[in-house]
Amino acid sequence: MxxxxxxxxxxxxxxxxxxxxxxxxxxxxxxxxxxxxxxxxLGELSVKAVDAEGALVGGLTASTWGGLLSVDMLWVREDSRHDGWGSRLLRAAETEARRRGCDRACVSSYTFQAPAFYERHGYVEKGRVPGVPGGAEDVYLYKEQL
The missing domain is CATH 1.20.5 (Single alpha-helices involved in coiled-coils or other helix-helix interfaces)
Incomplete structure (x- = not known):
């Protein structure tokens, strides 16, 4: 050879x-x-919230393609987690996605993270993947109408 x-x-x-x-x-x-x-x-999308000092309160990254918003990451710092910032970030991303022509959305969230948060925002569980450390699962959620 x-x-x-x-x-x-x-x-x-x-x-x-x-x-x-x-x-x-x-x-x-x-x-x-x-x-x-x-x-x-194709499009990347980000939303962030900063406090008066310029420190990050929370943020969201996502992508849009073919009418689908795919949420990649959503995080809110611990001292602001019960102040509605997660909802504001998600709503802002969904609004921008609609502006881009999207009519539906998807996200995955570990069972120890926030599947219930997404369900409160109209997302429906479509499947789970077991085997995440600590006995957790990866939950896949879909929102049929933005």
Whole structure:
């Protein structure tokens, strides 16, 4: 076997930002072609709340594509968790998603996090994946109408 006929090398390691960006670009291109959508249909979305000193109270990251809002992360600092900030962040993201043409949303939340929070906001559990440390599960929720 010559050098140019060698098997590709397999490596395993920690996060590889360059690989992640490369795979993201390739998968986006494949997904867009397969669904007949365009890069203009893809969008990142973030919402944040800061206090008077400029410190982060909470934030939300998400993406929009093909009419679907996908919430990635929502966090509120501990001293503000019962002041309605999570609801405000989620409502703001849903409002922006509707502006972008989205009509539905999805999110996953561990059982020790906030599935009940999302259910109070109209999300319905669609499935669970067991095996999270501590006996927890990953709960998948969907909101049919924003």
């Amino acid at each position: 010559t050098d140019d006929q060698r098997e590709p090398a397999l490596t395993v390691g920690a996060e590889d930002a360059e690989l992640g960006a490369y795979l993201g670009e390739r998968l986006d291109a494949y997904n867009l072609e397969a669904t007949g959508t365009t890069p203009d249909d």
